[in-house]
Amino acid sequence: MQSALMQVALIGLPLSGKTTLCSAMTAGRTEQPGGRSGRAEIKSAVVDVPDPRVAVLADLFNPRKITYAQVRFDDITGVSRGSAEASGFDTRLLDAMGRADALLQIIRAFDDDRVPHPELTIDPARDVEIVTLELIMSDLATVERRLERIAQGMKKTRGDAQAKLRAEEALMRRLADGLSQGTAIRDMALSPTEQIAIRGFQFLTAKPTLVVLNLGEDAEPQTPSEWAAQQQEALVLGIRAMLEMEIAQLPPEERALYLESYGIAEPSLNVLVRECYRLLGLMSFFTVGEDEVRAWTVRRGATAVEAAGAIHTDLARGFIRAEVIGYEEMLACGSLAEARRQGKLRLEGKDYVVQDGDVLSIRFNV
Ligand SMILES: Nc1nc2c(ncn2[C@@H]2O[C@H](COP(=O)(O)OP(=O)(O)O)[C@@H](O)[C@H]2O)c(=O)[nH]1
Ligand SMILES: [Mg+2]
Structure with a gap:
């Protein structure tokens, strides 16, 4: 894009x-x-x-x-x-x-x-x-x-x-x-x-x-x-x-x-x-929370740090880790707390290849 x-x-x-x-x-x-x-x-x-x-x-x-x-x-x-x-x-x-x-x-x-x-x-x-x-x-x-x-x-x-x-x-x-x-x-x-x-x-x-x-x-x-x-x-x-x-x-x-x-x-x-x-090789990932549920567009094959950058350049620059859960697993767990309890919330590094439908939360410091 x-x-x-x-x-x-x-x-x-x-x-x-x-x-x-x-x-x-x-x-x-x-x-x-x-x-x-x-x-x-x-x-x-x-x-x-x-x-x-x-x-x-x-x-x-x-x-x-x-x-x-x-x-x-x-x-x-x-x-x-x-x-x-x-x-x-x-x-x-x-x-x-x-x-x-x-x-x-x-x-x-x-x-x-x-x-x-x-x-x-x-x-x-x-x-x-x-x-x-x-x-x-x-x-x-x-x-x-x-x-x-x-x-x-x-x-x-x-x-x-x-x-x-x-x-x-x-x-x-x-x-x-x-x-x-x-x-x-x-x-x-x-x-x-x-x-x-x-x-x-x-x-x-x-x-x-x-x-x-x-x-x-x-x-x-x-x-x-x-x-x-x-x-x-x-x-x-x-x-x-x-x-x-x-x-x-x-x-x-x-x-x-x-x-x-x-x-x-x-x-x-x-x-x-x-x-x-x-055709353009694009996919979506999501960010969730009480404030906002939001869909984002990135190219297929994008890494966690690239996805962070799509949200904000600061998130890419200060990227520490991404907490990731697939869309289906997110539904199965019903909440982030439950996902965490079941150990379904994975901690991924910069090079993690984001999958279509992933729910991401980026940990970063600037
Ligand atoms: N019968 C028929 N007329 C259509 C259809 N689609 C568009 N039109 C008509 O064709 C004319 C041109 O359509 P328009 O969308 O303005 O074409 P444009 O010049 O490509 O933007 C208009 O009078 C439309 O109502 C269709 O599926 N069937
Ligand atoms: Mg026209």
């Missing part, structure tokens, strides 16, 4: 259902659909990351405050055929997409005569190609700008500095070649060192990306098109944006019933956030 909260950008051709989906996921906290299309426009909404474990822990601890991890959705208008052209997207669009941790390509699969399609026909595979090509063009423009700078820099430097530029130039040329052939950077099999070297450029085709097919209200639940069936299954999801938006406007206690009656196992928010966590 580039910041404390996961950031997800919704992109796609005009009228594919981005704003409708965003509205469904954020219960209307982003602007309603129907805004002017074609213009670069960014609307953001921050929502809680759904995690039923938080409420269960809150029942146990009765805290004054319950805090969920959060995710920000950026509903981005302005990606369409030719929008990246030769010089890339306009700066605002590029910034908004560049700071996203993951991209959701919202692709129209619903048919509705009242909603014109910018390409006239319904063809998800073609639309994915158009959007991807725009991202590729944008990255290519970034690479070419960088190559120009490198060429200038080479004239002014020698020795090590020049050798470094030469190595970067080789990498950039490889990116340019791949992009020119239509390959996304994430599919270029870069080495870990190379990935680190390009991190600062925030290339759009290097970002984890999910294709989200907006199937329309009549679609069979979770049965994307024939085309989608041929894609890497894990990266294509089917949703019904309009239907979900309507259900999201109902009183909370009625929503589950309606979702079920339409065969929607889970709201898109839950599914998409979970998929983004998986």
